[in-house]
Every structure is written in structure tokens, then in C-alpha cells.
Amino acid sequence: MTKKNILIVEDDKDLRESWEMFFNNFGVDVHTVTNGMEAKEIINQYPLEIILTDIQMPLKDGYFVLEYAKSQRIDTKVWACSGQLFTKNVPENKYHFDKILTKPFDMLNVVEEIISITSENNANKT
Amino acid sequence: MKNSISKEHLALIIESSIDAITITNKKGEIVLWNDSCCQLFGYSSEEALGQNIDIIIPREMRDLHHKGMNNFVSSGKKKIIGQTITLDGLRKDGSTTPIELSLSSWEDDSRQMFICGIIRNISERKNNESQIIDLRGIIDSSPACLKLINQQGELLMMNSVGLDLIEAENFRMIEKANVFEIVHEDDRDSFIDFNKFICSGGKGTLIFKVVGLNGTERIMETFARGHELDSGEIAHLAISNEITERIKNEKELLRKDQKLEEAKRLTLIGEFAAGIAHEVNNPLAVIHSKAQLLELEFNKLTKEKSESFEKIINSLESIKRMTIHTSDLIKNLKTFSSKANFDNLDLVKLTDVIDMVMNISEKRCSSKGIKVAKNIDPNLKLTCSPSALAQVILNLISNSIDAIESQKEKWISIESTISNKTLKIIVTDSGGGIPKEIVNKITQPFFSTKDPGKGTGLGLSISLQSIEKMNGKFYHNSEAENTQFVLEFKSFEK
Secondary structure: OOOEEEEOOOOOHHHHHHHHHHHOOOOOEEEEEEEEEHHHHHHOOOOOOEEEEEEEOOOOHHHHHHHHHHHOOOOOOOEEEEOOOOOOOOOOOOOOOOOEOOOOOOOHHHHHHHHHHOOOOOOOOO | OOOOOOOHHHHHHHHHHHOEEEEOOOEEEEEEEEEEHHHHHOOOOHHHHEEEEEOOOOOHHHHHHHHHHHHHHHHHHOOOOOEEEEEEEOOOOOOOEEEEEEEEEEEEOOOEEEEEEEEEEOOOHHHHHHHHHHHHHHHHHHOOOOEEEOOEEEEEEEEEHHHOOOOOOHHHHHOOOOOHHHHHHHHHHHHHHHHHHHOOOOEEEEEEEEOOOOOOEEEEEEEEEEEEOOOOEEEEEEEEEEEHHHHHHHHHHHHHHHHHHHHHHHHHHHHHHHHHHHHHHHHHHHHHHHHHHHHHHHHOOOOOHHHHHHHHHHHHHHHHHHHHHHHHHHHHHHHHOOOOOOOOOOOEEEEHHHHHHHHHHHHHHHHOOEEEEEEEOOOOEEEEEEEHHHHHHHHHHHHHHHHOOOOOEEEEEEEEEEEEEEEEEEEEOOOOOOHHHHOOEEEEEOOOOOOOOOOOOHHHHHHHHHHOOOOEEEEEEOOOEEEEEEEEEEEEOO
């Protein structure tokens, strides 16, 4: 199993599990956390290529994840996975989501797309 | 003669008569003036005796009186002697009073002629008569229809307002006509029952429709009670008012109320959908992803595709499809919320929008053998939300495909026309139009003629909302030979 610098931020246990299983299916291991506060830790530790984040979460939400990740490493792609309809980038904000997905979406497609755009990384290298 | 009445007695009778009695000679000088004369004309007998009878004849009548007198005296022809005539009498105070006069004349032994007038004060009777005339005036000038109908429904009386309402020129035209025949057939039975009830002494109100002699339909509200005729028969006496306008206004108001109520309800649904979207979409995402994972795992487990494997995959497919369907439903419902408005409308080329639609639907059409013809002015630009407009047209095409796919003749046409500063986008298919019974319902939310699970019943209602929010109009053209929907916009460029 290759560990990729991919982070999933999702407070729903079932969805988190789904993400992991899809990535594992392609032989890819990913980081998963349940909220923005925990995401901050991972962002500090790893040079993340892409973050998939829920919007509504306890403690710190998806907009916090976006803000913090981009401020640490502008190259990190941040995708929103929103349960709310018509989630939009806030034009006044400094950073914008690279993509906004509205739940439910075709997770298989998303996972395939992410694997194709990320490079293989040694997880231990920071 | 023994039995003859004495002069004294006669004088007494004359004095006590209720009628005024006066006697003149042929010159017209008053020789007798009884008590009732005094009361009627205001002259005492002292004042009247010896005066010419002219004192009680109104000035304008005097010439006529003199002529008549001279004629009578010279020729002996009695024009008015012996009959009763009605005329005005002049009082001492100058006022006149209606009187009834009967005259008689005789000659005494010395061949002197006398004329006796017996005068009755008929002012009271006249008054009553004029009241009757006034009543008739009132009846005729009443703004309501007044009518009298007998048990058989024959018209006995109707005022001019009533005649106007039933478009009759005069009463003679419809006298004794059967009223039941001018009552609209929908209300005829209830009117006949009502007439029976009133003619048996009841009273009440009824709303019914009449059809005038020229065919105009009017809605009437009537207040009726029984009225005893001279014959003892009870007839139906009614005051009726036309309330066509009132009913129309009430209906219009009700329609507006219902529309407003509907709009409120939809807004509520939309806001509710927005509120639960997050709570519903999260579990849907879980269901969708788990079904997908199951597919993946099953694919790994089973090398040869057995029948039960196919069944499992099909079931998982339908689970996935239904989660998308449900989330689409929530998304669509949210369009109804007051917050979902299109504030950033763009000026776009209509052909771009149509091309977007054709890209998506072309395959589906050609696979079903449906010909699509489009005739869109390439220079047309209109102010709209391109994605919402595309969605509306796509929905129409999708409905068309569902409706005509099993027909012999299969075509869909999309065209643009401009007339009266209005841009029309017309979508027609080879179908035979929307049945009359449901045409008013097609834009109601959740109304669908499709099989359960196939349609949400929201497509056209959302289309209507979307187009209205883009300041356009959206409607089904029932006058077209085929099934046709029209989108109208005022804001466009060429």
C-alpha cells in the first residue's frame, strides 16, 4: 500500500470509511481526520497535495481547513465536499476551493481523479 | 200629497248632507249653499249666497264653464247635466281641491231655471290613487328586478329593470311566459323547487343563473316571499339583483388567494428542503458510496458473472440511482424557496443555450428515432440565467421524449420568433397536446402523468418558477395542433 499525501476531513464516520475503502481499493493509503482542528495537525506534519474537506464540522469547519492549508502551502489543492446545496466560494475570501462537490457524488470517479493527479509519495518524507 | 217630503225636511236633508250641495240660478248666482259647501270651499253661506258660482271655479276653467252654461241655457242641451265629472274646485284661500261634481237642473213654476250641483271632496281618494301611481314609479325605478310569478311559473308582473335583465323590450312580450324557461338549465330544478316552496307560503333567497332572450347569462340573487293574489292563490313575489360581477370578482379574488397560498406553500417547501438538504445529502452520500463499494467488492469476489451476481449489481445500481434521484428532488425543491433567485442574469446567445441542450439530449433523441429540428436566429441574445434556461428546455425535451417515444411520428422542434417586442422560444413535439382536464395542473408541483418513480412531478412547476424569476413567461399553447410550450422574454437583443 502506498501512502499518498492526501487528507480526508470528514466528521461522518461512514463516509470517512468509504473514502478509505475506495482509496485502499486502488492500493492507496490516505490520512483521515474528523474536523478542522485535527486537520491542522496533519497539515503541519505532511506536505499535502490535496485535501478533501467537508464544510460543516464540529470545532473548525471546511473554510478553516482551506484557509490554514493554503496559508501553509499554497500548492495544496483543497476540494470541498458539501452536503449543503449551492455551496459557493466566498469572493471576499483570500483563498478559494479548487473544486466544490455536492453530496451525494460519484465517489469512485472522484477517487480515480485524485489518484491520477497526485504523485506517489513516500509518506515518511516531510 | 201625504207622502211628499216637506220643504222644511228637504232643507234639513240638504244641510246635513256629507256632500256639498249648491244651487244657482241661470245667471250662475248662488241661491243655496249648504254646510258641507262651507267646509269644502271655506265660504260661509252669508258670503256665498248671491255670489256667482265662479268663486269656486279655478280661473283657467271659467271660460269653459261660461261657454258650457250659455250653450246649455240657450239650447237646453245638457252636456254635463246628469253625469258625474271630476275637476278641481277653488277654495276661498286660493287653493284647489279635486272634486267630483254631478249636476241637475229644473225649472220652477215660474219657468225659472235652477241648477243644482252635488260636490264630493275626492282629495283623499286622489291621494290614494297618486300613491298607487307613485308605487308603480317606485317599482319601475327600483334598481332591483321585481317580479311576480304564479305556481305554474307564469310571469304575472315584472318591472322595467327585470325586463332589461331578461332582454325583453316590454312586458307584453313575455306576459304569461314561463319563467322556468329563462332560468339556466343548471339551476332550473332548484328554481322550480324554490318557486313551489314560495308559492306554498314560504320565504327565502336563491342564487340562480338566467339566460336572457338574447342569450346573455346573468347570475341573480333573489329574495322572495309568498303573495296572496285576489283569487286567493299564493304567488311568488321576488326582489332580485344581478350579482354576476360580484361573483366574478369573488372568484377572481379566490383564484388570487389560492395562487398566493400556493406560492407561500411552495416557498415553505423550498425553505424546508434547503433546511434538510444537509441532513439528507450526507446519508445519501453514505448510501451511494457504500453501494459503489459493494459493487467493487462483488466484482472482486465473483470471477464468472452468474445470474445472481447480475441481480446484485442491478440492485446496487438502482440504489445509487435512487440516491441521486432523491438528492435531485431536494435540489429542485429548493428552487421554490424565496432565497433562490437569479440575481446575476447574463446576456447570452440563445444558440449557445440551445447547443448546450442539444449536446445533452441529442443522443437520447437519436437512439429513440426522434428527429430534432431547430430554427434559432443566430444573432439573438437574451438576458437569462443560461443554466436555468437550458434546464427548462432540457426538461421540455425530456418530457417530449417520454411522451412520443412509442408513437409512429416522432419529432421535436425548437424555434425562435420575434413579434410585438417579444421573443418566443417555441418547443413543439409530435404529440397531440395536453388533455384539457389536466392542462391547469401540469405546472402544479408533484403532478405527474409518468409512472411512479419515473418523474418527480416538479419539472414544469420548477420551469415556470425559473422562467418567471428571469422575468419571462412560460405556458402551454393549447391552440397549437401538437404539444407546444412557449417561453416568452422581453429582454433580448438582436
